[in-house]
Amino acid sequence: MCTYYSNSLYPEQSILLKDSQKKSLDRFKRPIEASMDAYDSDQPLFCDDTGEALNDAARKLVLSALAEDKRAEVQGDGKALGNILGSIPVVDCAVGKHKYVQVQMTHPEEPDTFVLVVRSYDHCNYHAENYQELMRRLRRDPKTKGCVGRVIGGGRIRFDKEVGVCEVYGYSKTFGRTPGCNEKTADIIRKNCAEFKRVDWSDSGY
Numbered sequence: 001m002c003t004y005y006s007n008s009l010y011p012e013q014s015i016l017l018k019d020s021q022k023k024s025l026d027r028f029k030r031p032i033e034a035s036m037d038a039y040d041s042d043q044p045l046f047c048d049d050t051g052e053a054l055n056d057a058a059r060k061l062v063l064s065a066l067a068e069d070k071r072a073e074v075q076g077d078g079k080a081l082g083n084i085l086g087s088i089p090v091v092d093c094a095v096g097k098h099k100y101v102q103v104q105m106t107h108p109e110e111p112d113t114f115v116l117v118v119r120s121y122d123h124c125n126y127h128a129e130n131y132q133e134l135m136r137r138l139r140r141d142p143k144t145k146g147c148v149g150r151v152i153g154g155g156r157i158r159f160d161k162e163v164g165v166c167e168v169y170g171y172s173k174t175f176g177r178t179p180g181c182n183e184k185t186a187d188i189i190r191k192n193c194a195e196f197k198r199v200d201w202s203d204s205g206y
Contacts (some may be wrong), residue, residue, distance in 0.1 A: 043057060044128060052177075084147065085113065090149070095159050099125075102116060103152065107148065116135070153181030166186075166196045169204060179203075
């Protein structure tokens, strides 16, 4: 795994909950067991063709990813990150080609600021599972257990460290298309992963 640490803040980035994500959110709003933990629940099941959640665990996970942050209008005001958000690795991606998610992280003790992180784990088959794994890891650490994550969007990342090339492309069927997500993700990687000679992005493909 390639893990990078940075205290960079991207104040120009705001919540990008576009129509496609609103449709995704509405699609998953079905009765769910309220006591179910979104991060440690039963294995979420998704349709390989459509990204549709197939069980309550999957629906709970998607609802959490899209709607958990009640302070959804955090814009970022140029404040430097505090000790909590500043301790979160900005980029954590597996070598190879995998699905990724871009997540806006906030914390109630560090209001009015956020950090955008990129996650792509080689053992996660679905975009929502990358979000789930991120939140599990953060909540196991006493320092970051109170962090709140909101998925901005997702796609695929090809990490080739040997030749120093990274490619960001595609979209998430589960979370919908988010204009600007791949471009922003490429910019995040470019700023935090100096060993890559070239970081390309595209909205084409899946």
